[in-house]
Amino acid sequence: MSFHSSRRDHRPHGTGGRAARRAHNHHDTDPQAAKARGALAPREPVWAPSPITPEIAQAIAASPFAALGLSEPIVRAIVDERYESPSPVQAEVIPHVLAGRDVLACAQTGTGKTAAFVLPILQRLAAEALPQGPKPIRALVLTPTRELAAQITERATVYGRYLRLRHTVVYGGVNQHRQEIALRAQPDLLVATPGRLLDLLRQGLVKLDGVTHFVVDEADRMLDMGFLPDVRRIFATLPSDRRILLFSATMPATIEALAKTMLRDPVRIAIAPTVTTAESVDQSVMFVSRADKRALLETVLRDDSVQRALVFTRTKHGASRLSEQLDRAGITALAIHGDKTQSARERALDAFRRGSTRVLVATDVAARGIDVDGISHVINFDLPNVAESYVHRIGRTGRGGAVGRAISFCDREERSLLSDIERYIRRRLPVSGGEPPPEPAATPTPSPATNARRPRRYRGTRFR
Incomplete structure (x- = not known):
């Protein structure tokens, strides 16, 4: 045997x-x-929220969120989180979403936009009558980055803990097998990045014909940084009877006009002008040559006041190279950008949150969704090509009333980018180090004699 x-x-x-x-x-x-073979048959999970005590009932009734029209289960979850009062964007947006209006909302980073759309959408989903047959996806949230998608999903879990709703998230950079399993569970709410969602649509693994609420978060980046074709393809798959919510920290006029073509009779909400920056952020510029930028960064990072720093570079390669150079200089740093695997990005963010590394080097797109408390400094190692991105970058510090500092390095070739930023935010950045280099010399206009056609030579033979 x-x-x-x-x-x-x-x-x-x-x-x-x-x-x-x-x-x-x-x-x-x-x-x-299954039972006959000794296997355990799968059972439906038991949903049994804990009873509401008189103290909890009193807190729910007294909550300012209840005055916005939010239901008891939603407000109870908010009370659990110890939210005292809605932020301005939440107070403005929530009633309109509950009323079923399309919304175009503009507010600074860190003002609570996620709760502004997740809370009322969860309530509307809980109140909707479900169609017969398989349960469709009824709400879709589109985000530009995996980190932001995961953050929104985590908030949906918290806010919907007392509701019988399912939600899941899909994004690229990981194997899609587990996401397929989650989609087969028929979620009510789907949070997704455009690339992975389009892949799943092409494979027939997801359908959006039952979506009643469509959210585009970080709309300016989604529409302005290469995501526009993907957004249009996804938008074309939605039913005509749906509500659309666009949220962003900045909304240039051209992007706003494009966004309005997707909305029907939208409510426009602007909590603060897009050109303003947080008053709690101390902003400055340091003039430095390109060759001396890294040495200056090391000096800045060695200051004891730098408790947790987010450093921005223009390219993914530049982020990786700079983090490696800082490591060799004895300054622990990690990089996060689109070429990193999802597990590497999550490890870097976790280390940054825990404080085991106090420096995170990032690109603009990868930094979307970084929700880390206590960032003391934002350092623009490279100035952004788009002035609006400056507002997003420095909004990562000075959040929740805390004081932060934003330092921008500017070399000779970046003077025009600095001028664009100052024009956009309508203020001059104070100089905290270095002397402004001279403006790049204009290319001289060639004289007629210089511009005259010169004879060409080929193998010693002269041609005119």
Whole structure:
């Protein structure tokens, strides 16, 4: 008798072999058959929220969020989170979403935009009557980065803890098998990045014909940084009877006009002008040559006041190279950008949150969704090509009333970018170090004699 046969013969009847594998893989959905083989049939999870005590009931009734029209289960979750009062964007947006209006909202980073759309959408989903047959995806939130998608999903979990709703998230950079399993569970709310969602649509693994609420978060970046074709393809798959919410920290006029073509009778909400920056952020510029930028950065980072710093570079390669150079200089730093795997990005963010590394080097797109408390400094190692991105960058510090500092390095070739930023925010950045280099010399206009056609030579033969 073989060794393999002995192992199989000594197994308890019904606990191994093909029967158990079939039950494990859910190939047999008959509970009685599974029970006969000794396998446990899957059971529906029991939903039983804890009873509301008089103290909790009083807190729910007194909550300013209840005055916005939010239901008791939603407000109870908010009370659990110890939210005292809605932020301005939440107070403005929530009533309009509950009323079923399209919304175009503009507010600074860190003002609570996620709760402004997640809270009322969860309430509307809980109140909607479900159609017969398979349950469709009824709400779709589109975000530019994996980190922001994960952050929104985590908030949906918190705010919807007392609701019988399902939600899931899909994004690229990871194997899609687990996402397929989550989609088969028929979620009510789907949070997604455009690339992975389009892949799943092409494969027929997701349908959006039941979506009643469509949210585009960080709309300026989604529409202005290469995501526009993807957004249009996804938008074309939605039913005509749906509500659209666009949220962003900045909204240039051209992007706003484009966004309005997607909305019907939208409510426009602007909590603060897009050109303003947080008053709690001390902004300055340091003039430095390109060759001396890294040495200056090391000097700045060695200052004891730099508790947690987010450093921005223009390119992914530049972020990786700079983090490696800082490591060699004895300053622990990690990089986060689009070429990093999802697990590497999550490890870097976790280390940054825990404080095991106090320097995170990032690109603009990858930094979307970084929600880390206590960032003391934002350092623009490279000035952004788009002035609006400056507002996004420095909004990562000075959040929640805390004081932060934003330092921008500017070399000779970046003078025009600095001028664009100062024109956009309508203020001059004070100089905290270095002397402004001279403006790049204009290219001289060639004289007629210089511009005259010169004879060409080919293998010693002269041609005119």
